[in-house]
Amino acid sequence: MVTRRTLLSAMGVGSLATVATGMLVSSDRALATQGVPTGHPHSGGGFTPVRTLNGWTLPHRINDGVKEFHLVAEEVDHEFAPGSTAKCWGYNGTTPGPTIEAVEGDRVRIYVTNRLGEPTSVHWHGLYLPSGMDGVGGLTQPHIKPGETYAYEFTLRQHGTHMYHPHADEMTQMALGMMGMFIIHPRDGEPERIDRDYAFLLHNWALHPGTYRPDPAIMQDFDLWTFNSKTFPAIDPIVARTGERVRIRMGNLSMWNHPMHLHGVQFWVTGGDGGRWQRSSWRTEVTEIVGVGQMRDIEFTAIPGDWAFHCHMAHHTMGPMGHELPNPVGVDQSAVEEDIRSILPGYMAMGKDGMAEHGEHVAMGMLEGPENTLPMMSGKGPFGSIEMGGMFTVVKVRDDLAPGDYSDPGWYRHPKSKLAQRVSDDPNFGAPVRRQPAITPTKAPAAPMDMPGMPGMKHGG
Numbered sequence: 001m002v003t004r005r006t007l008l009s010a011m012g013v014g015s016l017a018t019v020a021t022g023m024l025v026s027s028d029r030a031l032a033t034q035g036v037p038t039g040h041p042h043s044g045g046g047f048t049p050v051r052t053l054n055g056w057t058l059p060h061r062i063n064d065g066v067k068e069f070h071l072v073a074e075e076v077d078h079e080f081a082p083g084s085t086a087k088c089w090g091y092n093g094t095t096p097g098p099t100i101e102a103v104e105g106d107r108v109r110i111y112v113t114n115r116l117g118e119p120t121s122v123h124w125h126g127l128y129l130p131s132g133m134d135g136v137g138g139l140t141q142p143h144i145k146p147g148e149t150y151a152y153e154f155t156l157r158q159h160g161t162h163m164y165h166p167h168a169d170e171m172t173q174m175a176l177g178m179m180g181m182f183i184i185h186p187r188d189g190e191p192e193r194i195d196r197d198y199a200f201l202l203h204n205w206a207l208h209p210g211t212y213r214p215d216p217a218i219m220q221d222f223d224l225w226t227f228n229s230k231t232f233p234a235i236d237p238i239v240a241r242t243g244e245r246v247r248i249r250m251g252n253l254s255m256w257n258h259p260m261h262l263h264g265v266q267f268w269v270t271g272g273d274g275g276r277w278q279r280s281s282w283r284t285e286v287t288e289i290v291g292v293g294q295m296r297d298i299e300f301t302a303i304p305g306d307w308a309f310h311c312h313m314a315h316h317t318m319g320p321m322g323h324e325l326p327n328p329v330g331v332d333q334s335a336v337e338e339d340i341r342s343i344l345p346g347y348m349a350m351g352k353d354g355m356a357e358h359g360e361h362v363a364m365g366m367l368e369g370p371e372n373t374l375p376m377m378s379g380k381g382p383f384g385s386i387e388m389g390g391m392f393t394v395v396k397v398r399d400d401l402a403p404g405d406y407s408d409p410g411w412y413r414h415p416k417s418k419l420a421q422r423v424s425d426d427p428n429f430g431a432p433v434r435r436q437p438a439i440t441p442t443k444a445p446a447a448p449m450d451m452p453g454m455p456g457m458k459h460g461g
C-alpha cells in the first residue's frame, strides 16, 4: 500500500510535515514559500487571495508548468465550538478541506489519496472539464479504494466560486464533513477592485446531544448549522476597513436552502454557479438564498460598525435543540416545577416568556446540558447575550484597520448619539396607539372525526 509518506516523497514534496498535518502559518511570505497563491492585488491580472473563514488554502507546487495539489481523504478530529468535538471526515486534517485556489487558464493536477475505510471519489462541482475527470464513482471512474491515490488533471477554462466533494457514498461522506471550496481567479483581473475576499461553505450536522459521531441518516432535524464546519461564536468575524470592497463567496453543501442576510448594507449579488455574472445581471439584495448545491458571491462597500451576518432561518442560527418538545410559550410551569425538583434537584422550567432565558442560564452556568453538546444559544456581546449559536457571525468594519489585517478588532465603539438608549422602564410609558382586535367566539371543537380510509373524510395534511 502506498503510504502518504512514500507518495509525497515520490512527488518531491519537500514540506511533508506541513502538508501532512495541515499546519499552516498565515503570513504571505510563509505561504509563498509553500506554493500558496498570494496574488498581486489589482496589478493587471493579479488577485486578492481568498480568506477561508476558520480554514486554509491548500499549498501547491509547479511541476513542468502544471499546478499540483494533493488532497487526502481521511477521518479528522474536529471542534465545532469549544464544548463540542466529533470524529468527522474531511481532507488533509480538516473539515471543510483546504480551499483550492488557482487562476483561469492554469493546468492543474490534483492527487487524491484515500485514507478512509471505504471507497471515495472527488467531484469538481461547477467546473468545465473532460467527462472522465468529473469524479462520479462508478459513472466516470472506478472508485478510489482505501489506500489508493488517483490523479485528476484538467485546464481551468472559467473563473468564479466552485466546490469539491465526494461522489461516492455521498450521504455519509458529506454528512461527515467531506467538502471544500475551489476558487478560480480571473486571468485578466477583476472588473471591480476587491479588497477582501472571504469564502465559506454552509453545512448541517446531526451530532445528537451527548454523541461524538455525526449521524448520516438524518434528513431534516439537524443539530448543528455551520459556516465552514464551525458554529457561532467560534466562527471567525469578517473584518474590513471602512470603504473597502468586500466579497463573500458562499457555497451550500447542506440539506437546506439558506437565506443569507447581511445587516447594514444592500449588497450586490455578483456571481453564482456559473462564476461571476455580467455586471448587467448584478442586483441589490439584503438577503440572498443560497440553494442546496449552489454558490453565490455577494459584494459591498464596508460601512463602519458591527453588523450581523446570518442565515435568516431562525433555527439555523441556534445550537442543538429538542425537536419534539411541547410548546412552553405562555405556560405557567411554576407549580409543576416544584414537583419535578423533588425528583430532579436543580430542574428549571423554561420558556413561558420565550426562549431567551436559555442563553442567560447558560451564561450563568445554571444550565448544564448533555456532555459534548453546545447550548442552544450562546455568544456574549458588549451589551449581553447574543442568543445565537449556528450560522451567525459579525462583519466588523473599522476606520483604522491596516489593509490586509484580518485580526479581530474587538467590539465596535458606537458614537453615543448613534446608539439606541433606554428612555423609560415603565410599561405604561407614553401614549402609543394600540388595537383590541375583535375575536369571534367559537364553540369548543368537537371530538376529532378523522378516520383514515373513510370516504369523504378529510385527512389532516
Ligand SMILES: [Cu+2]
Pocket (backbone or CB within 6 Å): 256, 257, 258, 259, 311, 312, 313, 316, 391
Ligand atoms: Cu439556513
